[in-house]
Amino acid sequence: MAQHVFDNDEYRPPVWKSYLYQLQQEAPHPRRITCTSEVENRPKYYGREFHGMISREEADQLLSIAEGSYLIRESQRQPGTYTLALRFGNQTKNFRLYHDGKHFVGEKRFESIHDLVTDGLITLYIETKAAEYISKMTINPIYEHVGYTTLNREPAPKRHMPVLKDLPDGKEEVALEERLTSLVRRATLKENDRTPKYEKVHNFKVHTFRGPHWCEYCANFMWGLIAQGVKCADCGLNVHKQCSKVVPDDCKPDLKHVKKVYSCDLTTLVKAHNTKRPMVVDMCIREIESRGLKSEGLYRVSGFSDLIEDVKLAFDRDGEKADISVNVYEDINIITGALKLYFRDLPIPVITYDAYPRFIEAAKLTDTDERLEALHEALKLLPPAHCETLRYLMAHLKRVTQHEKDNLMNAENLGIVFGPTLMRAPDLDAMTALNDIRYQRQVVESLIKNEDILF
DSSP states (O other): BBOOOOOTTTTOOOOBBBBHHHHHSSSOOOOOOSSSSSOOOTTOOOTTTTSSOOOOHHHHHHHTSSEEEEEEOOSSSSSSSSEEHHHHHEEEEEEEESSSEESSSOOHHHHHHHHHHHHHHHHHHHHHHTHHHHTTSSSSOTTHHHHHGGGGGGOOOOOOOOOEEOTTOOOEEHHHOOOOOOOOHHHHHHOTTTTTOOOOOOEEEEESSOOOOOOEEEEEEOOOSOOEEEEEEOOEEEHHHHHTSSSOOOOOOOOTOOSTTTTHHHHHHHHHTTTTOHHHHHHHHHHHHHTTTSTTTTTTOOHHHHHHHHHHHHHHHGGGGOOOOOTTTOOOHHHHHHHHHHHHHHSSBBTTTTTTTHHHHHTTTOOOHHHHHHHHHHHTTTTTHHHHHOOOOHHHHHHHTHHHHHHHHOHHHHHHHHHHHOOOOOOOOHHHHHHHHHHHHHHHHHHOOOOOOOO
């Protein structure tokens, strides 16, 4: 029998709960009731389970032979609409049936009626038998004890990873890390003490799991044939849909899930790479300050678009190993263009949609002190990674203005360039968005001039 040996402070694998898995195994199996006669106008996407326009009573009689029996009938009240009639709990349940290339009665879409019925019977059976159990699944989750909270402890003395040994023949040793779920992987990560602990919400997407899967929040089985739960696209955490609503905002992105640098959420990127700011920002600014501060029209003059695209591809491909040196890109405007493109490509701007109205309101204030106070309060609304990135950029742009004699770029000019780049109007009508442009410029201009006070 396999045996685990752990030190007191080491991660202990959760005990996955089997109750819901056992219920899924017990659920009734689908039993198609075929129509023995030819039915006119049968839709091509239905088979012999289609019985045409029969009444509820006739369907009920046909299905009474066994649990899990099912058929499809055309509605007598609304011809051209179809109903899935299903025997469960000694009664016939009727569901409006739809087809748009796939079959569905709710959110889930299936390739076949058989799969739809199988999944439906599993769901009905489990939710009938374990309604109270399911309602309490999120109480005392394993996540509280073995998940991300492990990362917040003081670093323990260095230890070797525990090894899972197969004792019967004594030959097989498998590194425990190879068998860890994404939950356990996060529990074994080491936090870089120099990197701020930014909060990040999980990026959950509905997911179909192949083979049995257990929720990494409550440790219960994820039932059904398809779309059994949700998976975080950034860190790989697998949980029930209902559990996703109570999972803490502590996503720790895994590089294997974060495929790009450009167009990636800013907080996701810095957490995945364990940095304070996006490496694009740091590397481009270092390069610009080393050789471009006196370049006339810095940030205003555009670089060659194809080469800017090359820089983007280099960062997406090579990350912090991307070569943006003068040997590869002699024209500094290519580097400034790549930096501006990074900000424009962010799915959520540096000045977020939520904070946008407060920044615009601040820009409209005529009293200087009141404007600075309002900007200071608006900055508090930004996620920490966004605020740190903005701070670093504004300090850089302040240094750019200190070379205005050579580069002809003052805070106002830079505000014109970076206003629409750093902030975008959230779903405003075209006229309002157009009117906001001058306030966007004023926001950035004020941030540059007062970066030492505001940050």
